[in-house]
Amino acid sequence: MFSPLLPSRNVLNRIKFLCLKKGGFLLFFIFSFSAKAQKDSIFIRVNVDEAQHILHVKQQIIYRNQLPKSVDSIKLLAWVNAYRNGRTPLGKRKLEERKTELYFSNEEERGSIENLKFTGENVLSFSSEKEENIYLKLNKTLENGDSEQLSFEYDIHLPSAKITDYGYDSKKILLKYFFIVPDGFETQDLKSRYYLDMEDNQSVGNYWDIQIENGVWNVQSNMKEIEENHLAGMIKDDPEILLTYITQPSLHFNIDGQEIKLDLGYPIDEEERARLQFYVPLELKFIKKKIGFLPNEIFISEQARDKNQFLGSENIRFRKWEFEIFNENEQTDLNYFSRISNYVVDRFFMADKDQYHWMYNGLKTYLEMEYLKENYSDAKLLGELPENLRLWKIKPLKWFNASKRSLIDRYGLVYQYILNQNLDQPITTPLHDLSKFNVLAVSHFETGILFSFISEYVGEEKFDQFIQNYFAAHQDEIIDGKDFTSKMMAHFGPSLAFFEELIQKKSRYNLRAHSAHPDEKGAVEMKISKNTNVLLPFQIEAHRYEGSNDTHWFEASEEKNIYKIPSEDLAKISINPHYGFPETNYRDNYIYTRRTLTSKKKLRFQFATDIPNPEYNEVFWRPKLSWNNYDKFLLGVYLTNKSLLPPNFQYSISPAFSTGTADLTGAMGLVYGWKPADAFFSEWKFGTGGSYYHYDFDLAYQTFNISTLFTFAKNPRSQINRSISFSYNYYQKQLTPKLEEENAYGKYNLWNLGYSYVDNKAIHENYITANLQWMEDFQKFSAEYYYRWEYAKRKKLMLRVFGGIFLSNHTRNDFFDFGISKVSNYAFNYGLLGQSATKGVLAQQFILAEGGFKSDFNTRVNQWIVAANLDTNLWKIFNIYADAGVYKNKGYKPQFVWDSGIKVNIIPDFLEIYFPIQSSKGFEPSRAHYSARIRYTLNFDFSAIINHFRRGVY
Numbered sequence: 012m013f014s015p016l017l018p019s020r021n022v023l024n025r026i027k028f029l030c031l032k033k034g035g036f037l038l039f040f041i042f043s044f045s046a047k048a049q050k051d052s053i054f055i056r057v058n059v060d061e062a063q064h065i066l067h068v069k070q071q072i073i074y075r076n077q078l079p080k081s082v083d084s085i086k087l088l089a090w091v092n093a094y095r096n097g098r099t100p101l102g103k104r105k106l107e108e109r110k111t112e113l114y115f116s117n118e119e120e121r122g123s124i125e126n127l128k129f130t131g132e133n134v135l136s137f138s139s140e141k142e143e144n145i146y147l148k149l150n151k152t153l154e155n156g157d158s159e160q161l162s163f164e165y166d167i168h169l170p171s172a173k174i175t176d177y178g179y180d181s182k183k184i185l186l187k188y189f190f191i192v193p194d195g196f197e198t199q200d201l202k203s204r205y206y207l208d209m210e211d212n213q214s215v216g217n218y219w220d221i222q223i224e225n226g227v228w229n230v231q232s233n234m235k236e237i238e239e240n241h242l243a244g245m246i247k248d249d250p251e252i253l254l255t256y257i258t259q260p261s262l263h264f265n266i267d268g269q270e271i272k273l274d275l276g277y278p279i280d281e282e283e284r285a286r287l288q289f290y291v292p293l294e295l296k297f298i299k300k301k302i303g304f305l306p307n308e309i310f311i312s313e314q315a316r317d318k319n320q321f322l323g324s325e326n327i328r329f330r331k332w333e334f335e336i337f338n339e340n341e342q343t344d345l346n347y348f349s350r351i352s353n354y355v356v357d358r359f360f361m362a363d364k365d366q367y368h369w370m371y372n373g374l375k376t377y378l379e380m381e382y383l384k385e386n387y388s389d390a391k392l393l394g395e396l397p398e399n400l401r402l403w404k405i406k407p408l409k410w411f412n413a414s415k416r417s418l419i420d421r422y423g424l425v426y427q428y429i430l431n432q433n434l435d436q437p438i439t440t441p442l443h444d445l446s447k448f449n450v451l452a453v454s455h456f457e458t459g460i461l462f463s464f465i466s467e468y469v470g471e472e473k474f475d476q477f478i479q480n481y482f483a484a485h486q487d488e489i490i491d492g493k494d495f496t497s498k499m500m501a502h503f504g505p506s507l508a509f510f511e512e513l514i515q516k517k518s519r520y521n522l523r524a525h526s527a528h529p530d531e532k533g534a535v536e537m538k539i540s541k542n543t544n545v546l547l548p549f550q551i552e553a554h555r556y557e558g559s560n561d562t563h564w565f566e567a568s569e570e571k572n573i574y575k576i577p578s579e580d581l582a583k584i585s586i587n588p589h590y591g592f593p594e595t596n597y598r599d600n601y602i603y604t605r606r607t608l609t610s611k612k613k614l615r616f617q618f619a620t621d622i623p624n625p626e627y628n629e630v631f632w633r634p635k636l637s638w639n640n641y642d643k644f645l646l647g648v649y650l651t652n653k654s655l656l657p658p659n660f661q662y663s664i665s666p667a668f669s670t671g672t673a674d675l676t677g678a679m680g681l682v683y684g685w686k687p688a689d690a691f692f693s694e695w696k697f698g699t700g701g702s703y704y705h706y707d708f709d710l711a712y713q714t715f716n717i718s719t720l721f722t723f724a725k726n727p728r729s730q731i732n733r734s735i736s737f738s739y740n741y742y743q744k745q746l747t748p749k750l751e752e753e754n755a756y757g758k759y760n761l762w763n764l765g766y767s768y769v770d771n772k773a774i775h776e777n778y779i780t781a782n783l784q785w786m787e788d789f790q791k792f793s794a795e796y797y798y799r800w801e802y803a804k805r806k807k808l809m810l811r812v813f814g815g816i817f818l819s820n821h822t823r824n825d826f827f828d829f830g831i832s833k834v835s836n837y838a839f840n841y842g843l844l845g846q847s848a849t850k851g852v853l854a855q856q857f858i859l860a861e862g863g864f865k866s867d868f869n870t871r872v873n874q875w876i877v878a879a880n881l882d883t884n885l886w887k888i889f890n891i892y893a894d895a896g897v898y899k900n901k902g903y904k905p906q907f908v909w910d911s912g913i914k915v916n917i918i919p920d921f922l923e924i925y926f927p928i929q930s931s932k933g934f935e936p937s938r939a940h941y942s943a944r945i946r947y948t949l950n951f952d953f954s955a956i957i958n959h960f961r962r963g964v965y
Contacts, residue, residue, distance in 0.1 A: 050245070051075055051193050052218040058225050059254065064119070064179045066167040066189070074159045074193050081152040085159070086197055087145045088213050090188040090206035094122030094170035094178075095141060100205040105174075107728060108447055109773045112174045115804045122170030122178060124191070129163045140165070144203045145191065165191065175208045176314035184254040185276075185312055188213055192249075196363045196489075204365075209442055209450070210318075215361045216489065218245045221252070228254045231274050233310045233358075247361045253312050262287055266295045271305060273351075276312035286343040294348045297385070298355055301378055303479035306358050311350050319353040321345035321379075322451070323421065327396065336394035344386075352378045360482045360490050367492035368442040369458040369514065372450075374478070376422065376459025377466070383419050390418040392622075412617070412624045413655075422456045423590020424622060424656075429453070430518070430595060431656050433686040433693045434727050438514040439492070446727035457593050461513060464592050468548050468564060469503050477502055506566065509545050513593070517688040522549055522586050523599040527576075535576040537584060537602070552588045553581050583626065597625045598658065623654040635665055640845040640853055641705035643671030659684050672709065678702035696720040706839070707847040712744040714839060730771040738763045740838065754823045761786050761838060774801050789827055790818040793861075808883040813861060816875040820901075828871040831862035831878070831898065831908065835871070842950065850943070857925060857946035864894045865946050866910035866930040872898045882914060890914040892925065907931075923948040 052073040057066050076082055093101035097114035105113050113121070127140035135148040153159055167189050170178040177187050188206055195214030196204070223230060223240040231253040234242040242252070253259075253276045262273045262284070273291060299305045324345050327334040337345065356375050364371060383390070391397070393416075397408035408414050416424070429435045429452040436449050438458055445454060466474035481498060482490075496514070500507045513520075525538040541547060546566060553576050554560045565574050576584065586600040594600070603612050603626055615627040623629060631654060635647045647667025652658060661684075666677040680700030686693065701715040718738035725731055740761040751757070761784060768779040778797035785791070793815035800808045815829045822828075826837055833854075836843050841860065845853025857865060862872075863880040878896030885891045895909040910930035916923055925946040927935040935944055 050216050050218060051214065052220075053190070053192060054220045055190060056222050056224055059184070059223065059228075061184075061226070064169040065125075066169065066186075067164075068167060068190065069164045070162070070191065072161040072191075072193060074161055076153045076155055076157055076159075078197065078199055079155055080199065081154045083149050083152045084201070085147040085149065085153075085161070086194045086201050087147065087191050088143065088194050088204065089124050089140070089145050089191050090143055090213060091122045091167055091170070091190075092124055092141055092143045093206035094174060096121065099143070101175075101207055104207045106773045107730060111773055111801065111804065112171075114774060116171060116174065120171035120173070121168070122189070123168050125166040125168055127163065127165040129161065131160065131162055133159060134161065143205050144194075146201070163191070176317075182255065182257075183276075183313075185314060186252040186254070187249060190250075192217070196365075205443075207443055210364070211442065212364045213249045215247055215249070216245065216487070219243065219250055221250065223254070226254075227256070229256060229258050230254060231259060231276050231310055231312075233308075233354075235308065246358070248357045251310065251312060251315075253310075260284065262291065264292050264295060266292060266299060266305060269305060270307065271295060272308045274308060274310045275316075276310065277316060282339075283343065286340060287347065290340075290344045291347060291351070294344070294351055294382070297348075297382055298352055298378060301381060301475050301478075302355075302359060302374075303475075303483065304359050305355060309351060309354050311354065315354070316346075316350060319350045321349040334396055334399050336396045338395070341387075341390075341394075348382055349375075349379060352382075360485065361488070362490040362492065365442045366439075367490070367495075368445075368450075368454050369438045370490070370492050370495060372455040373438075373458025373462050376455045377462035380419060380422060380459055380463045381466070381471075387418055392416040392418055392421055392424075394418075410618055411621045413622045416622060417589060420590050422460055423593070426452050426457045426460065426593055427590065427597070427656050430593075433688070435517055436727055437516055444726075444728065449727060457518065458514070460591065460593055461510065465499075465503075465507060465510065467550070467591070469507075473503075506546070506548055509547050512545055518593040519543075519595050519688045520545065520547060520593070521595045521599070522547070523596075524584065524586055524602045527581075527584055527602050530575070533577075535578060535581060535584070537574050537576060538572055539574060539586065540572055547592075550587050550591060551576060552585045553578055554583045554585070555580055556582045585626075598623065599625075601626045620654055623656055623658075629654065635667060637667075638844070639704070640848060641671055641708055641710075642667075642669035642674075642676060645669055645676065647677060659686070669705065672705055672711075674705075674711070676702075676704050676711075678704075691724055692721055693724045694720075694722045696722075702839075704839075706744065710745045710747065712742060712839065714743075715741045732767075732769045732771075734767045736763070736765040736767070742837075742839070756823070756826055756837075759786055759837075775799075786827075788822045789820045791820070791827075791829075792816055792818060793829075806884040809881070811859070811863060811880040812878070813863060813880075814875075814877045815861065815872075817873065820873055822873075825871045825873065828873045829861050829876045829898075831868045831870050831872065831876070831896070832864040832866060834858050834860045844949070855943065855946050857948050859948070862894075862896055862898070864896070864908070864910055865892065865912060865925040866894075866927045866932065866935065867944060867946075868908060868931075870898075872900060874899045874901050885913070888916045890916060910935075921948075921950045 054071040056069045059066055074085055093099050094113065096102060097106070097116075102113045105111070124140045127137070129137055129147070133150045135150050137148065138146045147161070149159070169184065169189070172178040172180040172185060177185050177189070192214040194204060195212060195216070219234060220243045221234070222242070228240055230236060230240050230242070232242050233248060233251045234246055235244045237243050242250070257278075259277065260275050260279055264271045264273065273287070279287070295305055324337055324342050326336060352375050356371055356378070359374075362370055391414060393408060393414050397406055397414040400406065400408050426435070429448055434446065434449070435457075436445055436453055438453055440449075440453070442450070442454070477499065481495065496511050500510060519542070521542045523540050525540060527535050527537045530536050537551070548564060548566050551563045551565065551574070552560055553563065555578065561578065563576060582603075584602045587594060590597065601612065612626060612628045615624075615629050617629050617631050619633045620631050630650055630652060632648055632650050635645070635649045637645045639645075645667040647665055649663065649665045651661065651663040653661045653663065661682045662680070664677070664679045666675060669676045678700065680698060682696055682698040685695045697719050699717045701713065703711060703713050706712045716738055718736065721735045723733040725733070740763070742761070743758050744756070746755055746757045763782060763784050765780065765782040768777070770777040776799040779795070781792075781794040783790075783792050793813070796812045798810045802808055826835055828835065834841060836846055841858050843858070844856055845851070848854040859880070862876060862878045864878070876896060876898040878894065878898075880892070880894045882890055882892040890913070891911070892914050893909070893911040895907075897905050897907050899905040908931045910927060912925055912927040912929070912935070914923055914925050927944050927946075929935065932938070935941065938944070
């Protein structure tokens with residue numbers, strides 16, 4: 012056991028002890044302790060074992076029961092135990108985000124509490140020291156308002172900083188959430204809380220006294236350093252402490268008579284220091300003007316620097332080229348405003364971030380948006396990139412609408428993107444339930460847009476004054492977001508009643524402009540409808556021909572839908588411009604008058620894909636070049652209305668000239684997607700389409716299809732996707748006289764009913780598909796299971812199992828049979844370069860489907876087949892594979908076949924080469940014409956690349 016940090020449980024005795032020990036520190040302590048007597052107090056002495064990455068901790072907690080009842084146990088948080096293995100909630104969370112550092116870490120790189128010992132006559136026992144929530148059993152109950160002194164010691168085995176950036180690396184130790192603390196948001200049910208690396212808060216508003224007792228450390232923190240290596244004071248956030256051996260830079264500013272120190276936990280050069288000396292005072296003055304508060308010290312660690320930089324400010328690098336979006340001055344200004352405003356807001360008030368994250372994040376985004384409006388009103392979304400990116404003397408990005416959008420539009424566009432995917436969540440969703448992308452799109456951006464909208468509606472000064480007054484009145488309290496909402500609505504009146512509903516539900520509100528006509532008094536009557544009974548205020552921006560514009564605010568009532576604008580010389584009218592309100596569809600917010608006050612929009616052809624411009628009916632086009640052995644080069648164009656924010660109804664047309672046949676070929680399709688906000692499915696698609704290409708020399712085929720795809724709703728954090736599909740397909744093929752004599756299929760119908768289950772999580776990926784297919788001559792069922800296991804960092808093992816059976820088979824030939832090593836592409840859904848090739852390089856193309864064997868067994872299956880494919884890493888880009896299976900044809904006994912070989916991953920999943928070694932046929936390299944036995948995969952499905960990088964994002 013150890014001697015208590017403080018010699019007595021009596022508060023006066025503690026003060027006397029500190030007086031004797033610290034001398035002049037007495038006045039500071041008395042002030043801090045009396046001001047925070049109703050909060051917990053935490054006293055910590057730390058001895059650092061840098062070689063072993065261990066902190067030896069002696070600690071006392073003055074715990075006060077703030078629950079409205081007596082308690083016989085106390086809950087403490089030991090969040091460093093979240094790093095103890097990859098099966099903790101933190102480990103699982105990281106795998107959801109496809110981050111495997113904790114999962115593949117060794118014992119040395121993990122973190123935990125060790126050698127925990129409690130002293131104190133009222134502590135009866137405690138739960139496991141290895142859990143994130145430690146429960147102390149007391150000898151006697153603790154009444155509401157009573158306090159208890161807890162004394163204990165323990166060791167913290169620090170985690171590697173590569174996991175969450177907190178912990179140790181070769182140059183520093185960054186501490187946060189590592190010490191044992193009372194749960195700052197303890198409830199009566201003592202519900203467990205876990206660390207998930209979300210910048211959550213553990214225990215706010217406490218008095219802290221932390222002393223590093225060994226080593227010549229440079230200590231930086233968000234706490235005040237009262238003497239060397241000694242931090243003390245009350246903070247509204249959790250302590251963050253950086254230990255290094257290097258003196259890091261600090262800057263000092265005087266803002267309206269307040270001395271403010273900016274402490275940086277990383278080195279900067281003299282040029283950046285000069286930029287900071289210029290920009291930071293402007294940023295601080297702006298923040299203080301908006302919220303009326305600045306802390307005396309601001310600490311930005313390297314972790315906070317990287318995490319809180321301005322999204323999209325970094326230069327684009329590609330190989331040896333680098334393209335600048337913002338110049339160095341602008342980057343410094345934008346990045347440091349984002350970092351500093353994040354720090355200030357975190358210390359502006361106290362609230363449970365898990366429940367009321369949107370208050371913190373929305374306020375940060377509001378400040379950022381207002382700063383952009385004041386200082387970057389002319390800045391564009393892509394910055395200077397359209398000017399800096401050149402191909403010879405051409406600036407291709409200047410053709411795109413994205414280069415013309417204002418920088419302030421980025422908030423609405425990001426939110427529109429996630430809403431378009433139907434993966435958005437209500438603003439009030441707890442932080443731990445938000446998907447990674449929704450933390451940005453919903454918690455930050457959607458809430459910030461609403462705050463900015465309200466500010467503009469009620470008046471910027473009035474809104475800022477309310478923010479200042481409300482938080483000043485509750486500066487020493489833990490704020491409830493519901494109270495904030497109700498006080499704001501009460502302050503500004505019933506016109507803000509929409510706010511509470513907007514944050515409680517998914518935003519699916521839409522205003523639509525129908526028509527605009529001049530009236531007899533010279534005004535313009537505009538008809539506007541809305542899809543809700545919620546009374547939404549809205550903004551109309553009227554643009555005149557000479558270039559000026561006016562802004563008008565209206566209340567949307569339940570009855571009224573005609574609104575008058577006091578001008579008739581208008582070029583266009585827009586509702587809620589610049590994505591200033593979280594609507595579902597901005598395409599119907601514009602009326603382009605063309606001096607005739609007609610609501611028709613101009614048709615515009617736009618190159619490639621782009622951010623849609625709601626002022627136009629846009630058709631996106633791009634050249635299309637492809638090749639197959641029969642059409643040769645296909646020279647065409649791809650036309651669609653699908654943009655970066657695709658509409659529910661989409662069309663695509665891709666006519667092409669076949670250089671091999673001199674025919675006009677191509678495909679077209681129509682799709683409508685229904686995406687209800689709250690249903691058991693996330694999207695229901697209905698589509699139809701057709702195509703015309705060639706499958707052999709001078710032989711064409713035509714297809715026509717009608718399909719539907721039903722995608723089940725899911726938890727936005729989940730990597731699991733489930734869907735059901737149904738389709739009817741009609742095929743018509745040209746036949747040669749010989750094929751007609753062989754009774755080949757020239758016309759046939761296929762019906763398909765399918766189910767898909769996809770689990771994209773890291774380490775263990777699982778895919779299950781099942782398909783029932785039928786036509787006049789057969790009915791067959793098939794199922795496929797695909798499993799990929801990352802058993803070591805960047806080393807994976809793949810297992811695929813396929814089973815197929817004909818329920819009935821009266822086909823005229825083997826055209827529809829299962830393939831062992833080659834598929835029959837009768838549905839034309841595989842990207843074969845040589846559809847009818849039987850020899851040569853084109854016939855060696857491999858498709859992982861049906862049997863999936865790499866050796867050519869030149870056999871097809873008309874009854875049933877079961878096959879397994881195994882593939883695992885050997886060395887660098889080399890894999891080994893093995894296939895085995897059993898199949899049965901009518902009139903024959905079941906046959907067992909197998910093969911094995913080497914796979915070379917040129918580009919994994921896209922370009923791979925297979926070298927057969929040993930199979931049921933013997934030693935493959937010893938057989939004649941070995942080069943003809945080599946197989947390759949060539950995948951031109953670039954959507955697979957996009958989906959690969961989307962994993963773990965939402």
